[in-house]
Amino acid sequence: MPSTDADLAVEATDLRKEYGPEVALDGVSLSISTGTVYGFLGPNGAGKTTTMRLLTGLAQPTSGTVRVCGVSVDDRRALAAHVGYLPETPPLYDEFSAREQLDYVADLRDVPRDVARERIDDYLDRFDLTEDADRRIGSYSKGMRQKTAFVQSVLHDPEVLFLDEPTSGLDPRAARRIRESIVEFADAGTTVFLSTHILPVVEAVADEVAVLFEGRLVAEGSPMDVKARAEMGESSSLEDAFLAVTSDARSAEEG
Amino acid sequence: MSLRTDVRHGGRIARAEFVRSLRGYVGSKRRLAGLAVVLLFFGGNFAFALPTAYVVGRTARSVDAIPFFAPAATAVPVVLLGLAALRTLERIGRVDAEELVLTAVHPRAVVLGLVGAELGRLAVWFGVPLAATVTAFGLGVGAPWLLLSAGVVALPLVCWAAVWGYTAGVGVLRLLRRLPGVRRVLKGAGLLVLVGFVVASQFLGRYLVADDTSVRALLSPLAFDPLTDYVALAFVGTPLARPTSPWALTVFAGLAALTPVGLAVATRQASRLWFTDTPARTDAREAKTSTGWLTPPAPFAWQPAGRIAWGVLVRTARRPQRLGHLVIVLFFVGPLGTTVVQSSREALGPLVAAAGVGLGAYLAGATFGLNPLGDDRPQMPFLLLTAADPRTLVRGRVLAGLGVGLPVAVGVPLASALVGTDPLYVAVFAATGVWMCLAAGPFAVGLGCAYPIYEEREFWGTEMVVPSTLVTVAYLFVVGGGSIVGLVATWYAVTGHLAVTPAFVAGVGVYVALTAGLSYGSYRYAIRRYRRYTLA
Numbered sequence: 001m002p003s004t005d006a007d008l009a010v011e012a013t014d015l016r017k018e019y020g021p022e023v024a025l026d027g028v029s030l031s032i033s034t035g036t037v038y039g040f041l042g043p044n045g046a047g048k049t050t051t052m053r054l055l056t057g058l059a060q061p062t063s064g065t066v067r068v069c070g071v072s073v074d075d076r077r078a079l080a081a082h083v084g085y086l087p088e089t090p091p092l093y094d095e096f097s098a099r100e101q102l103d104y105v106a107d108l109r110d111v112p113r114d115v116a117r118e119r120i121d122d123y124l125d126r127f128d129l130t131e132d133a134d135r136r137i138g139s140y141s142k143g144m145r146q147k148t149a150f151v152q153s154v155l156h157d158p159e160v161l162f163l164d165e166p167t168s169g170l171d172p173r174a175a176r177r178i179r180e181s182i183v184e185f186a187d188a189g190t191t192v193f194l195s196t197h198i199l200p201v202v203e204a205v206a207d208e209v210a211v212l213f214e215g216r217l218v219a220e221g222s223p224m225d226v227k228a229r230a231e232m233g234e235s236s237s238l239e240d241a242f243l244a245v246t247s248d249a250r251s252a253e254e255g
Numbered sequence: 256m257s258l259r260t261d262v263r264h265g266g267r268i269a270r271a272e273f274v275r276s277l278r279g280y281v282g283s284k285r286r287l288a289g290l291a292v293v294l295l296f297f298g299g300n301f302a303f304a305l306p307t308a309y310v311v312g313r314t315a316r317s318v319d320a321i322p323f324f325a326p327a328a329t330a331v332p333v334v335l336l337g338l339a340a341l342r343t344l345e346r347i348g349r350v351d352a353e354e355l356v357l358t359a360v361h362p363r364a365v366v367l368g369l370v371g372a373e374l375g376r377l378a379v380w381f382g383v384p385l386a387a388t389v390t391a392f393g394l395g396v397g398a399p400w401l402l403l404s405a406g407v408v409a410l411p412l413v414c415w416a417a418v419w420g421y422t423a424g425v426g427v428l429r430l431l432r433r434l435p436g437v438r439r440v441l442k443g444a445g446l447l448v449l450v451g452f453v454v455a456s457q458f459l460g461r462y463l464v465a466d467d468t469s470v471r472a473l474l475s476p477l478a479f480d481p482l483t484d485y486v487a488l489a490f491v492g493t494p495l496a497r498p499t500s501p502w503a504l505t506v507f508a509g510l511a512a513l514t515p516v517g518l519a520v521a522t523r524q525a526s527r528l529w530f531t532d533t534p535a536r537t538d539a540r541e542a543k544t545s546t547g548w549l550t551p552p553a554p555f556a557w558q559p560a561g562r563i564a565w566g567v568l569v570r571t572a573r574r575p576q577r578l579g580h581l582v583i584v585l586f587f588v589g590p591l592g593t594t595v596v597q598s599s600r601e602a603l604g605p606l607v608a609a610a611g612v613g614l615g616a617y618l619a620g621a622t623f624g625l626n627p628l629g630d631d632r633p634q635m636p637f638l639l640l641t642a643a644d645p646r647t648l649v650r651g652r653v654l655a656g657l658g659v660g661l662p663v664a665v666g667v668p669l670a671s672a673l674v675g676t677d678p679l680y681v682a683v684f685a686a687t688g689v690w691m692c693l694a695a696g697p698f699a700v701g702l703g704c705a706y707p708i709y710e711e712r713e714f715w716g717t718e719m720v721v722p723s724t725l726v727t728v729a730y731l732f733v734v735g736g737g738s739i740v741g742l743v744a745t746w747y748a749v750t751g752h753l754a755v756t757p758a759f760v761a762g763v764g765v766y767v768a769l770t771a772g773l774s775y776g777s778y779r780y781a782i783r784r785y786r787r788y789t790l791a
Contacts, residue, residue: 091352
């Protein structure tokens with residue numbers, strides 16, 4: 001059944017982003033249904049982070065429009081409640097403990113105090129951070145920082161979650177915990193926009209996949225569709241399909 | 256409703272930012288020691304300032320009798336506005352962890368939070384001394400409530416200055432982003448202004464003393480009566496009160512009306528700064544290329560340490576902002592400049608030569624030696640696993656410093672021959688320059704290793720690791736003091752004013768032994784610190 005506008009969690013139309021003479025994004029359109037885990041792939045410098053900044057309203061496109069949960073991203077006051085964002089570099093304060101950081105974020109997100117504290121304790125426990133919750137973040141390992149940042153991005157129960165390399169630098173246990181959480185959030189109706197280089201993660205959790213290459217979408221669909229488009233057999237991996245699609249795009253560009 | 260929400264969020268952000276700053280201030284023993292020095296220094300001044308304020312209060316018969324009241328009242332908003340703009344440029348133009356904060360709350364809340372936190376920091380640094388001074392003055396006047404009334408009068412002024420200063424600062428940041436060339440020009444101009452300010456302050460002091468000029472007469476034309484009348488409201492209910500002027504109320508109304516307007520403009524400006532990008536990507540614009548190999552010229556190519564030194568010099572030449580910490584020398588060279596300008600023709604040459612020697616010695620150590628471990632830390636995992644031993648790494652740094660200092664210490668005395676310096680003096684000063692550079696370079700690396708700084712901080716608009724101020728000042732005192740003693744002795748010796756007596760020979764011997772010993776000891780210490788360095 002085709003999705004209607006009301007079903008769309010993210011709707012981007014003809015996004016273009018220029019930095020002087022350089023075109024970072026060119027005519028990118030996305031329609032992501034509610035509850036979808038959307039794997040966003042692309043080689044380094046393809047424009048993935050730029051896209052995420054446009055979709056979260058942190059940057060403005062040169063042309064094109066973005067709506068998240070039916071709200072224009074220009075309307076920051078209305079947008080804030082709908083989105084959670086975990087950028088590649090975790091936005092944390094070294095001077096706070098994880099508990100203080102999460103308490104602060106919950107306050108800024110207007111999560112009622114009792115609900116917030118219950119959620120914080122629950123998340124700290126689920127991500128094995130309880131014992132270190134009162135240590136300053138400045139002394140945390142990379143994995144602990146990433147887990148804390150992940151928790152803060154979901155603390156207000158957003159409808160759309162943007163994750164930029166969420167499992168980067170994590171040990172297998174923590175990476176699995178994040179993967180499981182992504183699936184749990186999607187099952188609960190959250191839309192997850194997942195950008196990563198770790199293709200097995202995408203293959204494991206994504207309902208839909210898009211491949212960005214030099215600022216343009218060169219493939220989109222279910223993982224099976226993308227493999228089919230790359231003329232890969234069912235036994236091939238998403239990694240094979242990704243390499244094939246981006247190679248095709250490179251050849252077309254050069255040809 | 257949205258205003259109330261933004262104010263609440265702003266308050267939360269302000270509290271969080273303020274707590275972060277406080278934890279930063281007391282986060283390490285080094286910072287605590289620095290704070291203790293500041294407290295001791297300014298605390299000592301208070302022993303004189305508070306009784307003075309009390310006595311001035313006791314003797315004042317009217318507001319106008321308070322020394323410099325009118326120009327000070329006029330200067331307050333101007334200074335506050337400038338301070339707010341500068342702090343915005345330097346620190347609060349952006350919020351840390353902006354992806355988090357800007358996706359969570361409205362930009363107006365962020366502006367309120369940043370400005371609120373800055374006011375809190377100002378209150379910590381200046382609030383207590385100001386309150387103590389005003390209280391002492393109020394007690395002298397016989398009006399202990401002066402602190403309260405002064406606070407009520409100051410509040411609208413501070414709020415107005417904070418939001419409009421923020422607006423101005425963000426406006427400048429936007430301009431600099433659109434016109435990156437202007438940033439470079441401004442930095443150069445800023446340095447010139449700094450030098451000009453230091454030099455002018457010397458001339459001004461001499462002018463005031465020599466001509467017996469009245470400071471009050473100089474400043475009185477700068478007073479702006481409506482502002483003076485407004486600030487005088489602080490004295491309502493005290494024996495110094497004067498009739499309330501309509502201008503005072505007009506200024507109050509103006510401040511009250513302009514503050515929300517300023518907040519709206521600041522929010523709009525900040526949103527444009529935070530949510531729009533540079534017209535051209537920084538990384539694309541700065542993608543400079545270098546062709547060929549990293550081949551050092553002679554004499555750097557002769558030894559491994561020389562090749563390391565060449566690497567340090569090339570990296571610095573490509574990112575000259577690394578030398579920002581050298582600016583402190585301007586405060587010492589500036590006053591010297593006035594002496595040079597006013598010196599007689601016979602004294603000019605030797606004075607220039609000596610200044611060159613002093614500057615060269617300073618540069619030989621300060622350029623690369625005051626924080627070697629901190630500078631090298633990002634490369635340490637690589638450096639410690641190379642075949643180059645710590646001695647070579649330290650020598651490399653020393654040589655790089657000598658590469659900058661020696662040409663100045665030798666070149667300036669040679670160039671002073673052009674203004675008629677005797678060739679003998681030229682040769683002696685150049686030789687002294689070589690000796691002092693050789694002493695200063697190794698001394699600096701030892702001193703720098705004793706107190707390394709690893710954290711990057713914003714310095715002159717660039718995020719980088721800079722040497723500790725304590726180390727820089729200690730180096731200046733030791734090398735500056737040593738240079739002055741050496742240069743004065745050299746001058747007297749070369750001009751024949753010193754007889755070669757056993758006492759003179761002993762003095763020179765002690766000086767040379769001290770200089771060489773301190774320098775060599777520091778050098779050995781630096782090598783030991785490198786050898787024992789482990790990654791935390």
